[in-house]
Amino acid sequence: MMEMRASFFVECEELLEALQDGLATLEAGEEDNETVNVVFRAVHSIKGGAGAFALHDLVRFAHRFETMLDELRSGVLSVEPGLVRLSFSCADVLADLVRAARDGTEPPFERIDQTMEALDEMIAGEGEEEVTSADFQPVGLSFDFDLGGDAGGAGDSAPPVGHVITFRPAAALYASGNEPRFILKALAALGPVRVKVLTDDLPTLDSLEPEASLIAWRVHLDADVSEAAVREVFEFVEGLCDLVIERPGDAGDAAAPGTTPALPGTHPVTKATWGLPPAPVPTASAAPAPQPTRPAASGPAASGRPAEPAPPARASAAEKSADKSADKGGDKGASAAVEAKGTIRVDIDRIDRLVNLVGELVINQAMLAESVQDAGLTGHPNVESGLNEFMQLTRDIQESVMLIRAQPIKSLFQRMGRIVREASSMVGKEVHLRTEGEATEVDKTVIERLADPLTHMIRNAVDHGIERPDGRIASGKSRTGEIRLTAMHRSGRVLIEVSDDGAGINRPKVLAKAIERGLIDADAQLTDSDIDNLLFLPGFSTADTVSDLSGRGVGMDVVRSSIQALGGRVTIQSEPGKGTNFSISLPLTLAVLDGMVVRVAGQTLVVPLSVIEETMSLTSEGLASLGSESQVLRVRQGVVPLYDLGVELNYRDPLDTYVGRIALLVTLEDGRSVAIAVDKIEDQRQVVIKGLHSSYGRIPGIAAATILGNGQIALILDIGDLVSRARGVTRLRDTLSLAG
Amino acid sequence: MSLEVLAVDDSRTMRDLIAHTLRGAGMTPHLAEDGQHGLEVLEGLQPDAIITDINMPRLDGFGFIEALRADPRWRGLPILVLTTESAPELKQRARAAGATGWIVKPFDAEKLVKALQMVAG
Numbered sequence: 001m002m003e004m005r006a007s008f009f010v011e012c013e014e015l016l017e018a019l020q021d022g023l024a025t026l027e028a029g030e031e032d033n034e035t036v037n038v039v040f041r042a043v044h045s046i047k048g049g050a051g052a053f054a055l056h057d058l059v060r061f062a063h064r065f066e067t068m069l070d071e072l073r074s075g076v077l078s079v080e081p082g083l084v085r086l087s088f089s090c091a092d093v094l095a096d097l098v099r100a101a102r103d104g105t106e107p108p109f110e111r112i113d114q115t116m117e118a119l120d121e122m123i124a125g126e127g128e129e130e131v132t133s134a135d136f137q138p139v140g141l142s143f144d145f146d147l148g149g150d151a152g153g154a155g156d157s158a159p160p161v162g163h164v165i166t167f168r169p170a171a172a173l174y175a176s177g178n179e180p181r182f183i184l185k186a187l188a189a190l191g192p193v194r195v196k197v198l199t200d201d202l203p204t205l206d207s208l209e210p211e212a213s214l215i216a217w218r219v220h221l222d223a224d225v226s227e228a229a230v231r232e233v234f235e236f237v238e239g240l241c242d243l244v245i246e247r248p249g250d251a252g253d254a255a256a257p258g259t260t261p262a263l264p265g266t267h268p269v270t271k272a273t274w275g276l277p278p279a280p281v282p283t284a285s286a287a288p289a290p291q292p293t294r295p296a297a298s299g300p301a302a303s304g305r306p307a308e309p310a311p312p313a314r315a316s317a318a319e320k321s322a323d324k325s326a327d328k329g330g331d332k333g334a335s336a337a338v339e340a341k342g343t344i345r346v347d348i349d350r351i352d353r354l355v356n357l358v359g360e361l362v363i364n365q366a367m368l369a370e371s372v373q374d375a376g377l378t379g380h381p382n383v384e385s386g387l388n389e390f391m392q393l394t395r396d397i398q399e400s401v402m403l404i405r406a407q408p409i410k411s412l413f414q415r416m417g418r419i420v421r422e423a424s425s426m427v428g429k430e431v432h433l434r435t436e437g438e439a440t441e442v443d444k445t446v447i448e449r450l451a452d453p454l455t456h457m458i459r460n461a462v463d464h465g466i467e468r469p470d471g472r473i474a475s476g477k478s479r480t481g482e483i484r485l486t487a488m489h490r491s492g493r494v495l496i497e498v499s500d501d502g503a504g505i506n507r508p509k510v511l512a513k514a515i516e517r518g519l520i521d522a523d524a525q526l527t528d529s530d531i532d533n534l535l536f537l538p539g540f541s542t543a544d545t546v547s548d549l550s551g552r553g554v555g556m557d558v559v560r561s562s563i564q565a566l567g568g569r570v571t572i573q574s575e576p577g578k579g580t581n582f583s584i585s586l587p588l589t590l591a592v593l594d595g596m597v598v599r600v601a602g603q604t605l606v607v608p609l610s611v612i613e614e615t616m617s618l619t620s621e622g623l624a625s626l627g628s629e630s631q632v633l634r635v636r637q638g639v640v641p642l643y644d645l646g647v648e649l650n651y652r653d654p655l656d657t658y659v660g661r662i663a664l665l666v667t668l669e670d671g672r673s674v675a676i677a678v679d680k681i682e683d684q685r686q687v688v689i690k691g692l693h694s695s696y697g698r699i700p701g702i703a704a705a706t707i708l709g710n711g712q713i714a715l716i717l718d719i720g721d722l723v724s725r726a727r728g729v730t731r732l733r734d735t736l737s738l739a740g
Numbered sequence: 741m742s743l744e745v746l747a748v749d750d751s752r753t754m755r756d757l758i759a760h761t762l763r764g765a766g767m768t769p770h771l772a773e774d775g776q777h778g779l780e781v782l783e784g785l786q787p788d789a790i791i792t793d794i795n796m797p798r799l800d801g802f803g804f805i806e807a808l809r810a811d812p813r814w815r816g817l818p819i820l821v822l823t824t825e826s827a828p829e830l831k832q833r834a835r836a837a838g839a840t841g842w843i844v845k846p847f848d849a850e851k852l853v854k855a856l857q858m859v860a861g
Contacts, residue, residue: 004760008753037797041750044795048824049753051846059846177818177840178859186858236841236859 008049009102013411015042016098019091020414023084031079039087040069046094050101057107058097064119065090071123086122089115092418161224162191166244168198168216173240184217186233191223220248348444351404355591358401359688362592365394366709402588406441409487409496412451413438416458416485423462430480431466433458440487442494445590446566450496453559457498457582458483460556465502465580475577477501494588499581505574507531514540532572536560564720567593567610590689595716596664597683597708600644601651605678606687606706606716613665613673615681618658633663633675640665642675645717648726649701666719674723689716700725743767743860746785748778748792748804749822754847758791758822761849767856775799779807782814789818789860791852794825794834802837809838818859822852 022039025031047062068090071077093108093115100107165187169180187193198216208214221230227245234243369387377383413435424431442450466472466481473479486497507528514520514534526534534540538557563570568586587593587610595606596615616622622634623642631642642663646652655661663675687706692699701722702715745767747758755771762769770785772778774796790808794801801821808814818840826844834842840859843851 004753004756007756011752041795041797044824045751045754048751048793048845048847051824052754052757054846174816176835176838177816179816179818179861182858182861185861186854233858236855 005053008053009098011049012046012098012102015046016091016095017411017414018042019094020417023087023091024417026079026087027084029079033073036069036073036079040066040073043069043094046098053101055097055101057112058094058101061090061097061112061116062094064116064123065094068119068123077122083122086115086118088418088421090119092421095418161222162248163221163225163227163230164246164248165219165221165230166198166216166242166246167219167234168242169213169237170240170242171211171213173237174213176236176240178237178240180217183233183237184219187219187221187230190225190229190233191221193222194220196220216242346404348405351401355401355405358398359591359690361394362398362686362688363707363709365390367711370709370711398592402443402591403441405444406588407444407447408438409440409442409447409494410438412447412454413485413487415451416454419455419458420462420483423459424466427463428468429462429466430469431462431483432480433483433485435485437487440489440494442487442586443588443590446494446586449562449566450584450586453562453584454496454498456556456559458485461498461500461502461580465500465504467503471503475503489588490585494586496584496586497581498584499579501579504576504578504580505532505535505572507576510534529573532574535572536570561720564610566590567608569610592686592688593716595685595687595706596681597685597687597714598645598662598664598678599680599682600649600678601646603646603649603651604682604708604712604714605645605649606714607664607666607676607678607719608703608716609684611666611668611719613667616663616665618661618663618677620657620659623658631658631677635665635673635675640673640675642677643723643726644677645722646677646679648722666723668720668723676719676723687714687716743788743856744770744785745856745860746770746772746778746782746787746790748772748775748790748796748801750774750793750796754793754822757847757849758852761847761852762856764849765853765856767853775801775804775807778804782808787817789820789840789856791820791822791856794821794823794830802833805834805837805839818856820852820855820859822847 019039019042022035022042025035026039043062043066047059047066050058050062065087068077068083069087072079072083077083093112097107097112099105167180167183169178173180184193184195196218198218199214201214201216203209203214230245231243234241237243369391372378372383372387416435417433420431420433461483466483467475467477469479472481481500481502483498483500486499488495511520511526511531511534514531514537515522515524517539519534519537519540520526535556536559538555540555540557560570563584563586566586567590568584570582570584572580572582574580593606594609596609596612598605598607618633624632624634624639626632631644632639633642642658644652644654644658647654658677661677661679662681663677665673665675667673687708689704690706691704692702701718703718703721704716706714706716708714743762743766745762747755747762747769748771749755749758750773755773759769759771770781770787772781775792776799778790778792779799792801792804796804799807801823805819805821808817808819819838821834821839821842822845823842824845831842841855843855
């Protein structure tokens with residue numbers, strides 16, 4: 001059941017995506033009936049599923065939203081900007097409700113109420129339709145619902161037990177696929193029955209009309225059940241038969257007024273409102289209508305415990321495209337659907353297991369290559385070509401497996417649409433989001449962890465980048481600003497750009513701020529690009545422009561560090577009056593990493609390539625000492641502090657001289673550069689990341705480990721963490737060196 | 741003897757739920773995603789009953805039922821409509837198309853099984 005619930009929430013995400021797509025089409029003015037239908041169906045399906053899991057808030061809201069869309073569908077309402085805006089709002093609220101239900105959190109009731117009110121205004125003349133959960137009670141076939149003690153005839157002090165039912169089907173009953181045999185069986189299930197076949201209408205054979213309904217039944221039901229329970233049995237055939245239900249005392253008293261069985265179609269007792277159930281017993285409208293109690297585990301609806309948060313919906317790369325076809329279980333219908341679409345859904349744990357195994361394979365392949373070399377077989381043509389093929393295959397397998405975890409970035413981009421809408425209305429600007437490359441596939445975890453930094457960047461662009469409408473007009477731009485969100489693959493990485501056509505970075509102001517906050521010296525000579533990069537410094541915030549929006553205590557420094565944590569980089573470009581462009585470059589996967597294999601004090605270590613700007617040999621001219629322990633390195637115009645990796649990791653004491661060693665020039669999260677001294681660079685290669693957290697917890701300065709081709713285990717360093725720790729110890733030195 | 745039931749619904753969640761319920765009741769579920777798919781799946785089947793949604797892409801529930809009733813093979817087959825809709829005119833339309841019965845969601849497993857037993861034994 002929990003699995004089904006999880007699967008429901010996964011489907012909801014897909015439906016929400018379809019909803020967004022449809023609304024975007026409507027917004028673009030390209031509406032047609034099918035688009036409206038798709039939008040309607042998405043909401044409708046969410047409502048249907050939510051009902052099954054007793055998610056009342058979700059059902060109530062979806063129903064109201066659906067009502068508006070239905071009016072749109074039927075032409076009562078038409079597509080106009082106000083309606084589209086409201087629909088987007090509704091889609092957002094719907095998404096909130098879905099996620100709140102999934103995570104067991106509190107939905108934003110205030111916003112829901114506001115949106116409901118707006119919906120009510122939009123839905124012309126439908127305001128009186130009060131939707132309560134009672135509307136979604138099983139009114140159609142409410143076996144339990146109508147079994148209340150008063151349903152069988154209140155006021156009877158001692159009614160005789162049992163019923164006498166006269167049942168005369170019309171021909172239409174058979175035509176609709178109903179079968180009297182099963183109806184009689186259902187009656188028998190209520191208690192002991194005596195059934196009499198009434199053949200009065202049966203003509204002689206020569207006048208027999210084969211398609212006519214000629215046989216009726218009288219059933220004596222000897223059970224203390226309510227009349228409502230008996231009527232339930234005839235639920236589907238109301239109006240398709242003559243039905244008389246009497247108490248045993250009256251039975252056979254065929255002359256009693258109003259109860260005489262008559263010819264089909266003329267009998268006054270049953271109304272011709274087929275399918276309409278007997279009016280349900282009204283329930284107190286305030287309280288949620290009673291759920292029928294059932295034996296435990298009698299069915300999914302019974303065992304769904306709404307209060308319990310569902311496990312996070314597991315999603316896989318395949319799932320996005322699996323879309324429609326994904327029925328588990330081996331029944332024929334489901335497998336037919338699967339074949340039709342060519343996709344399957346797979347639990348993500350299985351994929352991760354596969355990713356791990358492929359990692360082992362990569363390591364194994366590297367080890368084999370090394371063994372072959374050690375054995376002196378490298379020159380052997382067969383061995384050589386075999387090994388090359390093996391290497392190629394391993395690489396192909398690895399890439400294919402990584403692709404399984406990849407998902408289109410579309411879902412993330414769609415969320416940004418909402419951010420733009422909310423942010424721009426909050427600050428009174430008009431902003432349009434344009435997205436490109438939504439189909440670009442990115443590792444699932446990367447997508448998840450990119451949401452926060454991207455949200456922040458988009459908010460920033462709305463708040464600080466885009467000008468107010470009047471300001472834009474004054475500078476000859478269109479009233480509505482544009483934020484462009486693009487994604488593409490470039491040289492084995494994913495490139496995501498956030499650009500706006502706003503005013504660009506106000507460099508004098510940024511500079512003044514940085515000086516005021518003591519982040520740079522007053523007389524520092526900075527290039528434009530240096531100034532732009534000041535935005536990434538911790539503690540930098542243009543406080544006088546703090547608004548509801550971006551004054552949340554999260555700075556661009558956090559954005560940068562979250563992107564770096566993903567093995568990515570973020571750069572900034574800005575042109576005054578034209579706009580600002582943030583560019584994020586990310587690895588395709590988190591399972592492997594491009595690393596530089598270095599040796600320090602006899603140890604082999606891996607430094608992520610993404611942090612290394614350049615490498616250089618240390619010469620006596622480049623090095624300068626500050627005091628007895630501190631070294632700095634001259635790099636072009638400036639100097640950067642030099643850290644000995646061997647010292648920082650406690651492998652050795654500081655060396656007397658670093659001449660002849662290698663320095664890795666590294667840019668830290670705060671934008672500052674430092675040099676890391678190592679003894680030797682061994683190699684530059686892809687390494688498989690092996691987490692250490694589960695076994696050792698967090699280790700200062702160490703990000704993970706890997707296994708090298710020779711079978712040796714090497715630690716992957718977290719340079720930023722390492723240096724900030726070193727700084728804590730050597731802050732004095734650090735300050736000195738920078739002052740020099 | 742186990743009942744074979746074809747369930748047609750465009751919501752995966754709903755199909756999962758129905759399939760789960762039917763299996764739990766000892767029935768054999770077959771699944772389809774919309775009316776069109778339902779007709780295709782039906783080609784290889786001899787079901788004892790059909791459950792169908794109304795709002796579906798390609799071929800909706802009404803069209804699906806009409807297509808079934810137009811085919812002599814399925815003329816007497818019990819067809820239950822399972823939907824969130826409860827408007828009388830829609831029910832009337834379903835009846836006119838040839839539906840056997842109408843069950844209003846939310847999904848209630850016990851209700852569904854009882855209804856199936858009532859129309860298909």
